[in-house]
Amino acid sequence: MKLLILTFLSSIVLSAQEKKSYTLDQAIDYALENAYAIKNATNDISSAEKKVWETTTIGLPQINASFDYQNYLKQPVSLLPAAAFDNTESVIDVVNDYFDANQTNFDVESPDGFIPLAFGTKQNINATVTLTQLLFDGSYLIGLQSAKTYLQISESAKEKTEFSVKQSVINAYANVLLVEENINILEKNKTVLEKNLNETLKIIENGFAEEQDGEQLQLTLSAINNELNRVNRYKSTAYKMFNVALGIDVDSEVTLTETLEELLLSNLNLELTKTNFTVENHIDYKIAETSRKSQELVMKYEKSKALPTLSAFVNYGTTANNDDFKFFKNDQKWFDSSILGVSLNVPIFSSLKRDSRTQQAKIELEKAERQLTETEQQLKVAFLDAQNNYQYSIDSYQTSKENLALAERIEKKENIKFFEGISSSFDLSNAQNQLYTQQQEYLQSIYDLITTKSVLENALNIK
16 A cells, blocks of 8 residues: 555656746747757758868868779780781790680681780789879869858858747747636636526526526626637647747646736836847848858859869879789789879860859849848838837737726626616626627737737847
């Protein structure tokens, strides 16, 4: 029995340990390290860094080795003029003796004054090591700059991803709190309606109210129950969306330690609407600027192809020859060789191919410059829109808060009047539905305020 109790308690402790709690800032910090998009962006940067090194190695010393082994199953034959020999018959006899010893079914005759001869040995080994070094190549220098620009693009892409992930986490966090608060409000409404309905049914039984008064309240209660069921079902989805935003398993249990009201207070910042906008700080502008720089390098790269290239090399090789495979015997002779050289390649005429590619690159550069200007103008408009939306969200929140208080007073008065027999159930139902609408608008205004603030912070490059 004790063992069973200990096992049960241990399972409770482990379950509590597995359930994680997050404030909004903790959730953002976690997502900026573990979100799926963040990990992919980090991998892209690592790949770009490797790309930079790959490009850099083109201008560094290169060493290559080769090893060749040849075994002539049938040696090639060359024809030499017979007139070059004083005793042609003797030469032919020697050749026939050689082929009799090495190649069967071969008979040498003098074809039209030529003597067939096989040069060299049947088996050969050749080993070579070559060192090459690029001395000058204009396209290599431009390529190196392009690789670094590619790295900047990857870094900017990650920064943009961070802003996107942060905004997704804020939206998902606020959405969960919105659902939780909505459930709380609906539960309270349900409790009040059930109380009103029970009291109304008793009044009807005593003959002091009509049956339709109870039916009207029943309709309102049914609508509340349906909405409550819908929100409860969506609650699971909201938590799963939050988990996805963080980069954790969708079935993980999490707890949000902040309330919607606390999140609201931390996002009310009127000074943010007065902050000056610097377009150069926006990540989209940085990306467009880097894209323009990249196209500029492409144009320089095409121009650099008209420059000469210079490289040097040195190699060392050794060769061994034998009719039999005896290369690793002590008496095998190896013949060494080495060469040092410089290679200069000068482009002279390409039928205007290089000029055509340069003009294409120039056109793409002009497009990138226009894109940069367009991005600048769009960001200015987007900032004003984000600023206005945030200001509107603050105003809307204040209005919704006041309307909610007003709707609560109206519903309370109608509730008193109904049970005093002064107003009808229809009037009470209208007041209740008006209250429920204002409750939803109030919750939505809080959510809008939180999300529009995150959009404005992204526009201002506030991390």
